Amino acid sequence: MSNSGLSAGDAQLMNAVAEAEAESARHGQDLTPGQWAKKNLFDGVLNSIFTLVFGSIALVTIWFGARWFIDSDWEIVRANLRLFMVGQFPRDDLFRLWVSGYIVVFMGGFVAGAMAHNAQDLADMQGVEYERATWGSLLRRFWTIIAIIIFFVSFARTALPYIGVAGGMVLAVGSRELGWRAPAAVRARSVYIGAALFIISMMVLAGTSRLGGFALGAVALAWVASETGKRDLPGGGAGMVQRWAPAILVAVVVFVVTVLLPYDGYGWEDWGGLHITLFTTVFGIGMGMPIGILLALGRRSDLPVLKTASVIFIEFIRGVPLISLLLFSNLMLPLFLPGDRPADLTLAVIVITGFSAAYIAEIVRGGLQAVPKGQTEAAQASGMSAGAVQRLIVLPQALRAVIPAMVGQFISLFKDTSLLSIIGILEFLRVSDVANAQPDFVGKGLAPVTYVFVALGYAAFAYTLSKESRRLETRLGVGVR
Amino acid sequence: MNDIIVNADATEVGGTGNVMIDVTNVDKYFGDFQALHGINMKVGEQEVVVVIGPSGSGKSTLIRCINRLERHDRGSIVVDGVELSDDIRNIQEIRRETGMVFQSFNLFPHLSVLENITLAPRNVRNVPKAEAEATAMELLERVKIPDQARKFPGQLSGGQQQRVAIARSLAMKPKVLLFDEPTSALDPEMIKEVLDTMKDLANEGMTMICVTHEMGFAREVADRVVFMADGEIVEVGTPEHFFTNPQEERTQLFLSQIL
Numbered sequence: 001m002s003n004s005g006l007s008a009g010d011a012q013l014m015n016a017v018a019e020a021e022a023e024s025a026r027h028g029q030d031l032t033p034g035q036w037a038k039k040n041l042f043d044g045v046l047n048s049i050f051t052l053v054f055g056s057i058a059l060v061t062i063w064f065g066a067r068w069f070i071d072s073d074w075e076i077v078r079a080n081l082r083l084f085m086v087g088q089f090p091r092d093d094l095f096r097l098w099v100s101g102y103i104v105v106f107m108g109g110f111v112a113g114a115m116a117h118n119a120q121d122l123a124d125m126q127g128v129e130y131e132r133a134t135w136g137s138l139l140r141r142f143w144t145i146i147a148i149i150i151f152f153v154s155f156a157r158t159a160l161p162y163i164g165v166a167g168g169m170v171l172a173v174g175s176r177e178l179g180w181r182a183p184a185a186v187r188a189r190s191v192y193i194g195a196a197l198f199i200i201s202m203m204v205l206a207g208t209s210r211l212g213g214f215a216l217g218a219v220a221l222a223w224v225a226s227e228t229g230k231r232d233l234p235g236g237g238a239g240m241v242q243r244w245a246p247a248i249l250v251a252v253v254v255f256v257v258t259v260l261l262p263y264d265g266y267g268w269e270d271w272g273g274l275h276i277t278l279f280t281t282v283f284g285i286g287m288g289m290p291i292g293i294l295l296a297l298g299r300r301s302d303l304p305v306l307k308t309a310s311v312i313f314i315e316f317i318r319g320v321p322l323i324s325l326l327l328f329s330n331l332m333l334p335l336f337l338p339g340d341r342p343a344d345l346t347l348a349v350i351v352i353t354g355f356s357a358a359y360i361a362e363i364v365r366g367g368l369q370a371v372p373k374g375q376t377e378a379a380q381a382s383g384m385s386a387g388a389v390q391r392l393i394v395l396p397q398a399l400r401a402v403i404p405a406m407v408g409q410f411i412s413l414f415k416d417t418s419l420l421s422i423i424g425i426l427e428f429l430r431v432s433d434v435a436n437a438q439p440d441f442v443g444k445g446l447a448p449v450t451y452v453f454v455a456l457g458y459a460a461f462a463y464t465l466s467k468e469s470r471r472l473e474t475r476l477g478v479g480v481r
Numbered sequence: 482m483n484d485i486i487v488n489a490d491a492t493e494v495g496g497t498g499n500v501m502i503d504v505t506n507v508d509k510y511f512g513d514f515q516a517l518h519g520i521n522m523k524v525g526e527q528e529v530v531v532v533i534g535p536s537g538s539g540k541s542t543l544i545r546c547i548n549r550l551e552r553h554d555r556g557s558i559v560v561d562g563v564e565l566s567d568d569i570r571n572i573q574e575i576r577r578e579t580g581m582v583f584q585s586f587n588l589f590p591h592l593s594v595l596e597n598i599t600l601a602p603r604n605v606r607n608v609p610k611a612e613a614e615a616t617a618m619e620l621l622e623r624v625k626i627p628d629q630a631r632k633f634p635g636q637l638s639g640g641q642q643q644r645v646a647i648a649r650s651l652a653m654k655p656k657v658l659l660f661d662e663p664t665s666a667l668d669p670e671m672i673k674e675v676l677d678t679m680k681d682l683a684n685e686g687m688t689m690i691c692v693t694h695e696m697g698f699a700r701e702v703a704d705r706v707v708f709m710a711d712g713e714i715v716e717v718g719t720p721e722h723f724f725t726n727p728q729e730e731r732t733q734l735f736l737s738q739i740l
Contacts, residue, residue, distance in 0.1 A: 125631050126593075232609035239607065377550050378587035378646075382601035382653055383577035386569075392600065396591050 074155065076446045077453050080435040081155045084453070087272010087426045096205050096265065097275070098164055103201035105168050106175040107194045113179025114190035141467065148460035192223040207265025213258035221251035269343035272426035274457060281414045284352040291353065292360025297390065299365055310361070317358035323419050325351045330423045345425055356413050363405045367398030407469035411462050429454055491717045495704040496525030501657055501688045502547060507556035509542055516542045517553070518712045527686040531699040534709035535735055540692040543709070544659045547690070548579045561656055577605060580650025584662040586642045588634035588649070594621070595630045598649045605653070620648035624678050640671030644678055658682065660691040696740060700724060708732050
């Protein structure tokens with residue numbers, strides 16, 4: 001075909017361009033430091049002035065910052081490290097946090113390794129150029145997180161946290177390798193395995209409960225339904241039954257077994273510190289996402305009731321400050337809920353889920369609008385039902401387009417959880433106040449020390465997330481489309 | 482067929498003589514603007530009808546009404562004995578029998594070529610996966626790009642994409658194919674490969690309505706040419722009639738501009 005000849009020619013051309021670029025980059029590295037500085041920092045009057053002005057500002061900042069850092073009394077952080085990390089989680093059962101954390105690390109490593117391998121296989125199949133991930137590139141991606149964890153653990157007064165963190169890092173590397181090397185059939189299911197592991201890690205802390213059983217059952221439902229959906233099913237009711245009956249059966253069994261397992265734990269009212277900050281964020285986005293997608297679809301619906309309800313919910317939530325919603329959760333929400341007053345955090349999590357759902361709905365709506373009308377028309381023209389068009393054509397494209405914005409929402413919710421301190425929840429930022437009120441430290445003016453510690457924690461996580469989101473943006477741009 | 486001009490009456494059926502599409506007195510409004518004025522047209526089984534006309538003349542609107550991408554306001558449209566109504570089951574029954582090829586291809590960018598073709602048969606007709614993929618590969622052979630099956634639409638040239646789109650619409654084994662300016666978005670060197678594919682289809686006896694500006698294609702393949710302007714059918718006839726002896730002033734003007 002003349003066309004394949006053309007595209008092969010294009011590929012050659014592109015290779016040539018890439019090589020030329022690599023060549024010039026290599027030349028760039030050949031410069032001596034002096035030449036480099038002249039070329040980049042002092043190649044004109046304006047540039048030289050900028051270099052001098054901002055260079056001096058940077059030097060002064062670093063000088064005073066470093067001196068302050070060294071002169072400050074960090075005893076308050078050393079004494080309260082556990083409080084900062086996990087709040088008032090019962091001391092005797094701290095091992096549960098380690099186990100839970102290790103499960104999460106294993107899950108993250110395994111899923112990341114499996115997905116990276118899947119993505120590479122897909123790219124190879126399509127013949128797309130793909131930057132292979134190496135341990136070096138992973139270190140560059142996650143060095144802030146690694147650095148901040150080492151920074152945190154450096155305040156520990158016993159050896160155990162050092163050992164624990166070192167073990168966690170080994171586990172992270174090992175589990176990623178395991179995920180990478182897993183058979184394709186396992187890799188294809190890594191998301192379900194990951195979701196199940198995540199819920200199990202929560203139950204290690206909180207014990208078995210109906211909520212945990214429900215969550216695990218939901219994962220089982222989705223997993224089994226995806227397995228049965230791969231077979232060729234007859235159309236209509238029979239197909240629905242064959243697809244969903246086994247899924248529902250398994251889900252119910254998982255639920256019942258989970259609930260019946262006699263294993264007690266500490267509910268999230270006993271959690272705190274950085275742990276509760278991270279948990280609330282993940283939970284808020286994880287639950288907010290499906291609700292947000294439904295709200296976005298509702299807002300675009302032709303049914304007036306659905307549409308109006310969605311619009312009112314989204315606009316109201318987006319129209320009031322999160323802090324007032326949190327106060328609402330504490331003061332008014334219990335009045336609407338049946339039974340005993342739930343824990344403060346439960347109420348807050350309900351509100352945070354609704355809050356992120358409203359913002360995610362608007363993000364998703366933007367994505368839905370960005371899918372060209374021709375896509376819907378092409379799907380409709382082949383006789384697909386309206387639901388199938390949304391599910392198989394519009395939503396996948398819309399969601400892919402808004403992943404970076406979704407990560408942005410994740411970052412902003414991560415920081416917004418600091419408002420939980422307003423309703424007395426001992427999250428990462430509030431530990432700082434609590435520590436400064438302790439008899440040993442009260443009135444010593446140590447608030448700057450603890451605030452800097454907390455700020456570094458927030459910044460490290462947010463920076464890594466935002467870097468990942470930019471990476472996704474470029475990858476989605478070149479990748480599949 | 483003969484040279485008779487049935488002016489503004491496109492109801493003389495060609496092909497096997499069985500009526501596949503019957504459009505009667507159709508009006509269509511966009512707000513206050515009337516896009517179609519009392520359109521009457523019949524298309525026979527295995528007939529190829531080419532619709533030409535200046536832009537804004539309602540050609541695309543007409544074929545988009547046939548599979549209800551646009552709702553017509555008055556008159557009736559019957560496809561293979563099923564009349565279009567507001568009933569969604571009815572609409573989907575017609576859409577299953579009519580394939581459509583768009584100017585901008587409208588392939589699904591997040592699915593591979595093979596998935597693009599197998600999606601509707603699997604989802605709408607519940608065809609088993611293996612069978613759907615076998616059919617898809619046959620269709621890709623037919624449009625001469627079986628080696629692109631695993632790629633994604635963005636990796637193909639425009640001509641290849643449009644041929645995939647044709648294969649996709651054929652996967653539903655439609656009785657009618659609607660082409661909405663299938664070559665207008667293509668670079669000149671790719672137009673031929675798409676037109677060749679369409680010619681093959683016509684020779685195999687597919688019923689087709691084609692909105693196009695490709696006069697060579699019309700001359701070679703069309704059983705009838707329908708000229709539309711201002712939302713009306715102005716002139717109908719064989720290709721020979723159009724290229725040798727157009728009657729209406731508007732037809733003559735249009736042809737003089739594009740030929």
